Amino acid sequence: MGDSIVAYRYAKSLFDLATEKKVVNEVNEDMVLFKTVCDENRQFLVVLGNPIVRHHTKLGILKKTFEKNVHPVTFSIFNLLTKKNRENLIYSIAEEFDKLYNLQKGIQKVTVTSVTPLTDAQKAEFIKIVGGSTGKQIVLEEKVNENLIGGYILSVGDTQIDTSVRKRLNELKLSLA
Numbered sequence: 001m002g003d004s005i006v007a008y009r010y011a012k013s014l015f016d017l018a019t020e021k022k023v024v025n026e027v028n029e030d031m032v033l034f035k036t037v038c039d040e041n042r043q044f045l046v047v048l049g050n051p052i053v054r055h056h057t058k059l060g061i062l063k064k065t066f067e068k069n070v071h072p073v074t075f076s077i078f079n080l081l082t083k084k085n086r087e088n089l090i091y092s093i094a095e096e097f098d099k100l101y102n103l104q105k106g107i108q109k110v111t112v113t114s115v116t117p118l119t120d121a122q123k124a125e126f127i128k129i130v131g132g133s134t135g136k137q138i139v140l141e142e143k144v145n146e147n148l149i150g151g152y153i154l155s156v157g158d159t160q161i162d163t164s165v166r167k168r169l170n171e172l173k174l175s176l177a
Helices: 003-021 022-042 042-049 055-067 072-085 086-105 122-133 167-174
Strands: 109-112 137-144 152-158 159-162
Touching: 003 022, 003 072, 003 086, 003 137, 003 159, 022 042, 022 072, 022 086, 022 137, 042 055, 042 086, 072 086, 086 109, 122 137, 122 152, 137 152
Parallel strands: 109 137
Antiparallel strands: 109 152, 152 159
């Protein structure tokens, strides 16, 4: 079974448990915290995925880092995964949990990549347009990529709208070739 399927199943079980205990928001914040720690310190994630490092050592690291900082429901999944030698899945589980949380809360994450940072008015316009078409609450993530030359790339789920000058130049180049 693929890791993403296994991660989804663990995340779904954790989500169901958190829903039952009425701590979904707290567990979501803990999953965001875990992903943030991993993103800021890639070595942490490497240690969790390293088969040479013993599982009790990994559990000790997780205890020192998270036990007092996260909800007991969240730490229970860390403990369970360590006992089952699945520590390498925690990051994927956190991502899957985030998707489940957003689905339940009606949140749509949107990424806008542009040449320069967006103004507040531009952000508001993107949120208004995408929110109107999806009927969901929009969380906008902004990225800057100077290679686009101009325009923007809007990513909503699996859909991408590319109005960048770079794309248009590439299309023109292909049509002339």
